[in-house]
Amino acid sequence: MKIISWNVNGIRAVMQKNFLEFVENEKPDILCVQETKAHPDQVDEMLKDYEHYWNAAEKKGYAGTAVFTKKKPLSVAYDMGIKEHGKEGRVIALEFEDFILVNVYTPNSQRGLTRLKYREKWDEDFLKYLKKLEKNKPVIVCGDFNVAHKEIDLANPKSNAKNAGFTPEERAGFDKLVENDFVDSFREFNKEPKQYTWWSYMFNARKKNIGWRIDYFLVSKNFMKRVKKTEILDKVMGSDHCPVKLTLN
Numbered sequence: 001m002k003i004i005s006w007n008v009n010g011i012r013a014v015m016q017k018n019f020l021e022f023v024e025n026e027k028p029d030i031l032c033v034q035e036t037k038a039h040p041d042q043v044d045e046m047l048k049d050y051e052h053y054w055n056a057a058e059k060k061g062y063a064g065t066a067v068f069t070k071k072k073p074l075s076v077a078y079d080m081g082i083k084e085h086g087k088e089g090r091v092i093a094l095e096f097e098d099f100i101l102v103n104v105y106t107p108n109s110q111r112g113l114t115r116l117k118y119r120e121k122w123d124e125d126f127l128k129y130l131k132k133l134e135k136n137k138p139v140i141v142c143g144d145f146n147v148a149h150k151e152i153d154l155a156n157p158k159s160n161a162k163n164a165g166f167t168p169e170e171r172a173g174f175d176k177l178v179e180n181d182f183v184d185s186f187r188e189f190n191k192e193p194k195q196y197t198w199w200s201y202m203f204n205a206r207k208k209n210i211g212w213r214i215d216y217f218l219v220s221k222n223f224m225k226r227v228k229k230t231e232i233l234d235k236v237m238g239s240d241h242c243p244v245k246l247t248l249n
Contacts, residue, residue, distance in 0.1 A: 001029045001071075001247070001248040002026070002027070002028045002029050002030075002245060002246075002248075003028060003029065003031075003032070003101065003142065003217070003246045003247075003248070004026060004028040004031050004032070004233075004243050004244070004245045004246075005031075005032045005033075005142035005215060005244050005245075006031070006032070006033050006034070006215075006236075006239065006241065006242070007033070007034040007035045007105070007143070007144040007198070007215060007239060007240075007241035008033050008034070008035060008036065008238070008241075009035050009037075009239040009240050009241065010035065010036070010037040010038070010239075011033060011036040011037065011038050011043055011066070012037070012038055012042065012043060013037075014238045014239055015043070015044065015046070017237070018236070018237065018238050019238060020046060020047075022236055022238070022243070023047060023068075026243075026245070028245070029069065029070050029071060030067065030068070030071070030094075030101065031047075031050070031067070031068045031069075032065070032066075032067050032092075032101070032142050032143060033065065033066050033068075033103075034064075034104070034105035034143050034144045035063060035064065035105055036054070036056065036063075036064035036065060036066050036089075037061050037062060037064060038056065038061070038064065039056040039060075039064075040052065040054045047068050049070060050069055050070055051068070051069050051070075051072055051073075052066065052068055053066065053067045053068075053069070053073075053076050053092055053094065054066045055078045055079070055089040055090070055091065055092045056089045057087065057088040057089040057090075058087045058088070058089075059087075059088070062088070063088040063089055063090060063105060064088075064089040064090075064105070065089055065090060065091065065092050065103050065104070065105050065143070066092070066103075067094060067101075067103050069094065071096065073095055073096055073101075074095045074097065075094075075095045076092065076093070076094050076095075077092075077093045077095075078091065078092055079091050080125060080126065080129040081129075082125055085122060085125060088105075088107070089105075090104060090105045090106070090107065091104050091105075091126075091129075093133060095136075095137065098137070098138070098226075099137050099138045099139065099140055099220075099223060100133050100134075100136065100137050100138070100139050100140070101140050101141075101142070102133070102139060102140070102141040102142070102143075103141075103142060103143050104126070104142070104144075104145070105144050106119075106123075106126070106145045106146045107119050107122050107146065108146045108164055109146070109164035109167065109170060111164065113162075113164060113167065116164070116167065116169060116170075119169075119170065119173075120169055120173065123170070123174075124173070124176075127173075127176055127177060127180060130180075130182065131180060134220055138219070138220035138222055138223035139182070139220045139223075140217060140218070140220070140246070141216075141217075141218045141219075142215075142216065142217045142244070143215065144198075144214060144215050144241065145174065145214055145215070146164075146165055146170070146214055147165055147166070147170040147171060147173065147174050147214060148160075148165055148166050148171075148212045148213055148214055149171060149174045149175075149178075149184065150171075153195075153196075153212065153214075154211070154213065155194070155196070155209070155210040155211055155212070156210065165212060165214060166212075177218060181220065181221040181222075182218040182219065182221070183218065183219050183220075183221050183224050184218060185216075185217045185218065185219045185224065185227050185246060186213075186216065186217065186230040186231075186232065188224065188227070188230070189229050189230055189231075190230075190232075194209060195213055195232055195234075196209065196211025196212055196213050196232070196234065197211070197214060197215035197232055197234070197241055197242055197244060198211055198212045198213075198214050198215065198240060198241045199211040199212075199240060200240070201240055206240075213232070214241075215241055215242075215244050216244070217230050217244060217246040219246075226248050226249050227246060227247070227248060227249075228247040228248060228249050229246075229247050230244065230245070230247075231244070231245045231247075232244055233245055
């Protein structure tokens, strides 16, 4: 089984690029996208072989997630059941026979860290939510977590120590996921530096590979034996992020 996660930075924009060709070539069983910036009625008909599940933000043209799956889930849930976190379309959970798949687009702490306090609350509540799901079945959680976990996960750790995405608070939030037995599956297979999933559009950053690894597949520790590999598809263009792919045995 092949699962792909991709922050598309606007699904209507990426549809004008290589999105459909990419899906046709990769043929994922499940595709999780973040930052759709659209409601389903704003998007042309596509991916007819897949079941579609959308969680759009109340605010138009902002945030949002969607999952396209060839395998029909046993059940689907949206958001975390917490009112304060329920307006931006950031979480979709699909239950399958062997596991629960969660697609997440974690809030950004914003320039000047204006949203850091909210982000800390989000991280705390999201971990509780995942642990609650895990009582039923192993969990795979994928998406844009908006944090580079370790210094190896971004090109310029020193100069970004106080910037959104690499603050001690955000990194501590990710530490807690790992401490609670969610495995950063990519790092199980690849310990190399300079492996990134997001690049700024400025300063020719992608060409120079001045990037950040902020898109992940985290897997319940007791389910890792089922994971064959996790890869970063950094040759795929169309967004400021590239897709990440998880293959299950």
